[in-house]
Amino acid sequence: MRPIDILLAVAVNIAWGLNFAVTKLGLGEMPPMLLVALRYALTALLLSPWLKWPHGQFRQVAAISFTLGFLHFALMFTGLSGIDASVAAIAVQIQVPFSALLAFLIFRDRLGWRKALGGALAIGGIVLIAGAPHEAPDPFYLSLTILAALCWAVSAIQVKRLGQIDTMTLNAWIALLAVPQLLLGSAVIEGDRWGEVLDAGFWGWASVVYMAVAVTVFGYGLWYRLIQRYPVTTIMPLSLLAPTFGVAAGIFILGEPATLEKFIGGALTLIGVAIVILTPPEKPAEVAAKTDSAEA
Structure with a gap:
C-alpha cells in the first residue's frame, strides 16, 4: 500500500474507534433510538446526491435498512448505553465470526478449523470480560450488543x-x-423523550454530526475506495485498529477502568477475529480434494 493510503486507513479506523466514546457521551444526553434516528437523518441529507432509485433491488435494500439501520443500531446504541464503550468496542467484533458462521450455513462457504478456532477464541474473550469479578458489564446490555453484532452479520x-x-x-x-423505523421504534419503546433532544447539550449534537460526517461519509467513503484499490486481505486486517482505538478512547477519554480481564479478553477476541479475517478461502481444487477424500 502507498504510505498515504496507509495513513488514510489508519485515520478511518481512528474515526471508527473514537465513535464508541463519542456515542457514549451522546447517549448521556439523548435516548438511543432518537440519537440513531437523528444520525441517519443527517446522513441521508449528506448522501442525497447518491439517492438514486435501486431498480429491481428496492425490497432487498428496504430489508437491509431494517436489519442494519434499525435492528443493529437500535440494539447497539441501547447496549452501549448500559456498558463501557471499551467493552462494546470489543464485544461487537463477534460480528466477524458470526458472519463466517452464517456464510457457512447459508452459502456453504468452507468454515475450516482455523475460522472455527478464531470464532471460539473471540467468544472466549467476551466470556472472560463478561465473567470478570470486578467491573463486570451488565449482562442484559452486553447481550443487546452481541445481538447487534448478529444483526450486522445477517x-x-x-x-x-x-x-x-x-x-x-x-x-x-x-x-x-431507517429514520421512520427508528422514530416509530422510539415512540413505542422509549416513549415521548423529545424533551431530552431539545435539551441536549454539546455532546448530544456533536455525536450526531460526528457519526454522520466522520463515521459514515468520511469513514465508509474512504474505506470503500481503499477496498476497490487493494486486495481485501490487505485492507481488512487494518480494521482491527478500530476496536483497539475504541478501547483506548474508553479508557483515556471516558476514564473507564483498565482491568486485566478487559485486556486479556480483548486480546483473545481480537486474535480470534484476526484469524477469521486472515484465513484465506480455500481454492476449489482443495475443497474438491477434501470432499473426495471424505466420500472415499
Missing part, C-alpha cells in the same frame, strides 16, 4: 445477496429508510 449476508449496487447509494437508502 445484514452482511443480505448485502452479499443484493448484487451490484453503488455503496454510497446503498448507504443513502439505508439512512433514509
Whole structure:
C-alpha cells in the first residue's frame, strides 16, 4: 500500500474507534433510538446526491435498512448505553465470526478449523470480560450488543445477496429508510423523550454530526475506495485498529477502568477475529480434494 493510503486507513479506523466514546457521551444526553434516528437523518441529507432509485433491488435494500439501520443500531446504541464503550468496542467484533458462521450455513462457504478456532477464541474473550469479578458489564446490555453484532452479520449476508449496487447509494437508502423505523421504534419503546433532544447539550449534537460526517461519509467513503484499490486481505486486517482505538478512547477519554480481564479478553477476541479475517478461502481444487477424500 502507498504510505498515504496507509495513513488514510489508519485515520478511518481512528474515526471508527473514537465513535464508541463519542456515542457514549451522546447517549448521556439523548435516548438511543432518537440519537440513531437523528444520525441517519443527517446522513441521508449528506448522501442525497447518491439517492438514486435501486431498480429491481428496492425490497432487498428496504430489508437491509431494517436489519442494519434499525435492528443493529437500535440494539447497539441501547447496549452501549448500559456498558463501557471499551467493552462494546470489543464485544461487537463477534460480528466477524458470526458472519463466517452464517456464510457457512447459508452459502456453504468452507468454515475450516482455523475460522472455527478464531470464532471460539473471540467468544472466549467476551466470556472472560463478561465473567470478570470486578467491573463486570451488565449482562442484559452486553447481550443487546452481541445481538447487534448478529444483526450486522445477517445484514452482511443480505448485502452479499443484493448484487451490484453503488455503496454510497446503498448507504443513502439505508439512512433514509431507517429514520421512520427508528422514530416509530422510539415512540413505542422509549416513549415521548423529545424533551431530552431539545435539551441536549454539546455532546448530544456533536455525536450526531460526528457519526454522520466522520463515521459514515468520511469513514465508509474512504474505506470503500481503499477496498476497490487493494486486495481485501490487505485492507481488512487494518480494521482491527478500530476496536483497539475504541478501547483506548474508553479508557483515556471516558476514564473507564483498565482491568486485566478487559485486556486479556480483548486480546483473545481480537486474535480470534484476526484469524477469521486472515484465513484465506480455500481454492476449489482443495475443497474438491477434501470432499473426495471424505466420500472415499
